[in-house]
Amino acid sequence: MRLRLTALLLPLCACGNGALPPPAILSIDPAEMVACEGATVIVGVDAVLPTRFDYSQSAASANPDIALRIGDVPVGSGKYVPGGLLTAAVPPVFSPGNYDVGLRLSDGRPEAILPAAFTVRPNPYPDRYLLDFVPDQTQAQPFDITIRAQGTNAPVYKCTVALSSDRGSISPRASGNFQQGVRTERVTIDRSFPAVVITVRDDGGRVGSSNSFRVGP
Amino acid sequence: MRRAWPTLVLLCSAGAFAEELQISFQPPFVLLGSGATVSVAVRLPRSDARLGSAVNAGTLQALDGPDAFERHFLWTPPGTRSPMTALLVFWIEERGSPPEVSLARIPLVGRTNLEIHTEPSAQVRVEVAGASFGPAQADKRGRAEVPIDVPPGIQTVQVVAQAHGRLRTRNSPLDVPKSSTLAIAFSPQPLVRGEPGWLIVARPEAWDPAQLEVDLSGGRLGVPSYAAGRTLFPVVPDKPATELTAKASLRSDRIDRAEVTAAISPSVGEAPSRIARFSASASAGGFYAGGSNAGAALAVDGSYSLPAADGRFTLELELGFRNASLSAPVTGLGSVHSSVTAMSIEAALRVLFFERGPWAVHGRVGGGVLPFRVSARSSFQPPFTQSGLAPEGFASAQVGYRFRTFELFAELRGGIAPAKTSTLDAQLGGLLLALGARYQIQ
Numbered sequence: 001m002r003l004r005l006t007a008l009l010l011p012l013c014a015c016g017n018g019a020l021p022p023p024a025i026l027s028i029d030p031a032e033m034v035a036c037e038g039a040t041v042i043v044g045v046d047a048v049l050p051t052r053f054d055y056s057q058s059a060a061s062a063n064p065d066i067a068l069r070i071g072d073v074p075v076g077s078g079k080y081v082p083g084g085l086l087t088a089a090v091p092p093v094f095s096p097g098n099y100d101v102g103l104r105l106s107d108g109r110p111e112a113i114l115p116a117a118f119t120v121r122p123n124p125y126p127d128r129y130l131l132d133f134v135p136d137q138t139q140a141q142p143f144d145i146t147i148r149a150q151g152t153n154a155p156v157y158k159c160t161v162a163l164s165s166d167r168g169s170i171s172p173r174a175s176g177n178f179q180q181g182v183r184t185e186r187v188t189i190d191r192s193f194p195a196v197v198i199t200v201r202d203d204g205g206r207v208g209s210s211n212s213f214r215v216g217p
Numbered sequence: 218m219r220r221a222w223p224t225l226v227l228l229c230s231a232g233a234f235a236e237e238l239q240i241s242f243q244p245p246f247v248l249l250g251s252g253a254t255v256s257v258a259v260r261l262p263r264s265d266a267r268l269g270s271a272v273n274a275g276t277l278q279a280l281d282g283p284d285a286f287e288r289h290f291l292w293t294p295p296g297t298r299s300p301m302t303a304l305l306v307f308w309i310e311e312r313g314s315p316p317e318v319s320l321a322r323i324p325l326v327g328r329t330n331l332e333i334h335t336e337p338s339a340q341v342r343v344e345v346a347g348a349s350f351g352p353a354q355a356d357k358r359g360r361a362e363v364p365i366d367v368p369p370g371i372q373t374v375q376v377v378a379q380a381h382g383r384l385r386t387r388n389s390p391l392d393v394p395k396s397s398t399l400a401i402a403f404s405p406q407p408l409v410r411g412e413p414g415w416l417i418v419a420r421p422e423a424w425d426p427a428q429l430e431v432d433l434s435g436g437r438l439g440v441p442s443y444a445a446g447r448t449l450f451p452v453v454p455d456k457p458a459t460e461l462t463a464k465a466s467l468r469s470d471r472i473d474r475a476e477v478t479a480a481i482s483p484s485v486g487e488a489p490s491r492i493a494r495f496s497a498s499a500s501a502g503g504f505y506a507g508g509s510n511a512g513a514a515l516a517v518d519g520s521y522s523l524p525a526a527d528g529r530f531t532l533e534l535e536l537g538f539r540n541a542s543l544s545a546p547v548t549g550l551g552s553v554h555s556s557v558t559a560m561s562i563e564a565a566l567r568v569l570f571f572e573r574g575p576w577a578v579h580g581r582v583g584g585g586v587l588p589f590r591v592s593a594r595s596s597f598q599p600p601f602t603q604s605g606l607a608p609e610g611f612a613s614a615q616v617g618y619r620f621r622t623f624e625l626f627a628e629l630r631g632g633i634a635p636a637k638t639s640t641l642d643a644q645l646g647g648l649l650l651a652l653g654a655r656y657q658i659q
Contacts, residue, residue: 018638018639048601049550049598050640053593053641053642054508055508055543056507056510056643057508058509058543060545060553061547062553062597064550080598082551084599
């Protein structure tokens with residue numbers, strides 16, 4: 001009984017802790033991505049939401065708004081998820097490097113930061129690109145070109161390349177992501193020319209060109 | 218239920234004694250040896266009057282009165298069988314003012330067998346104060362016994378004997394043992410050093426003031442004032458004296474003598490008053506302030522009655538415990554449960570408003586702080602706790618019932634004690650009802 005009383009009184013007398021605990025980031029998984037690929041990560045947080053107990057109304061509320069960031073880029077839905085495992089899509093906008101992960105609640109408590117917790121790895125560029133044979137085409141009519149990465153990293157290359165033509169204008173100007181080193185892209189040349197060559201170029205300056213083909217009116 | 222007092226009502230007044238006391242008693246006289254007692258009621262001019270009393274014979278026992286304006290007593294006659302007049306003396310004690318003295322006289326009637334010597338075989342009867350006793354027939358030697366009731370103050374009776382057609386009347390003296398008729402008392406009771414005091418001397422019949430002889434040891438007598446049946450002497454205790462003893466007698470009748478002794482209590486400030494005392498109490502109950510602002514309330518209390526104002530004011534220090542809890546859903550997230558636990562540390566002033574017999578009504582006002590702790594757990598986020606400090610102010614009423622050194626009481630309290638943090642908005646005051654027990658330590 002005496003111990004119980006002491007146990008009761010001691011915490012009561014430990015006054016002064018009127019603030020809620022600051023949030024904490026426990027984990028991020030996966031903790032890295034390839035720069036050009038983007039990723040979907042799960043961030044584990046230990047956070048007490050801004051909670052309100054109104055005893056007069058016998059009611060309780062909690063504000064689920066949160067701000068999750070990687071580097072300076074906001075990620076996630078902006079809402080807390082019961083259990084504290086937040087899912088966030090990371091866009092492929094990062095340069096290679098290590099980035100802080102931050103979490104801020106809506107009531108102004110200090111931001112939780114997990115320093116250098118997320119790594120962006122460089123893109124695994126191939127040595128060069130080859131384009132399959134392109135037959136003669138008609139102006140403004142879409143046609144497919146197939147681009148093949150060549151070299152050591154070719155099978156794992158998933159990035160994009162820029163598209164250009166030496167005559168007329170080609171659209172789109174960039175390809176979609178490669179799949180296992182191959183990308184088939186539907187393109188259009190706007191005007192007719194007797195000989196046109198399409199060139200692809202990645203961020204690292206590696207290039208590849210098609211054969212010369214005719215674009216008829 | 219209130220008793221009727223149909224018998225003898227005395228409105229006592231006398232010149233210098235301005236305020237009247239209405240005294241009534243039942244029965245109007247007592248036959249000594251009958252075992253009868255007398256119920257006495259004294260009507261007060263105001264409810265807070267302090268009533269003093271003294272008697273010249275018998276004992277006076279205070280009883281509970283029906284209200285604050287009336288005091289009841291039971292007077293038991295003395296063991297003597299001699300007729301006399303019992304004198305009941307009542308007065309109002311007003312601090313610093315002469316007591317207002319009122320008297321009630323109860324005739325005590327003695328019963329005896331009167332032995333008469335007359336002619337043989339005479340028919341005898343006895344006239345006593347207008348009442349006739351007998352007849353009885355004398356024996357062959359002329360002796361007869363007639364039982365008679367003798368009221369106080371009767372010294373002779375008339376014996377009427379009839380024999381051989383002749384009627385003979387003669388006065389016969391009674392041998393009534395005399396006892397003192399003086400009543401004597403000090404006022405106030407007890408005497409307080411440095412404050413005015415008086416000696417009251419009273420007698421059933423009026424007397425010549427010059428006949429009164431008073432000897433006071435431990436102090437000095439002032440100039441007396443006289444009224445019918447009583448005399449009032451101012452008294453001033455000597456500095457080293459701790460008690461006063463007064464002896465009063467009548468020069469004309471040395472049997473009429475009385476003595477009284479009274480203690481002298483220290484003056485206020487000279488020493489702690491006899492009414493200063495400590496007490497401790499414990500109480501348990503609950504509070505409600507709307508919604509989920511409800512829960513248990515426990516308290517322990519130490520108190521000190523201030524010497525001033527007859528101990529009506531008491532300072533109290535209270536340590537208590539209160540608890541409330543709340544469970545509620547949170548939209549889109551789950552549910553939460555929180556509880557608030559507080560310890561109250563409060564000071565209060567308790568005032569005695571009303572007291573009759575074992576019952577007492579107190580009022581309390583006070584305030585303090587409640588260090589509290591709110592803890593929460595939920596289905597969607599980690600548990601957490603917060604601490605805070607809530608101020609409280611309250612007023613309450615207590616009804617108590619005393620027996621010996623214990624007092625059981627019920628308290629109804631109204632208070633304000635907002636407990637707030639960044640997450641909490643609670644009220645630990647509201648209405649609080651508790652039952653408790655108080656123990657008088659000193």
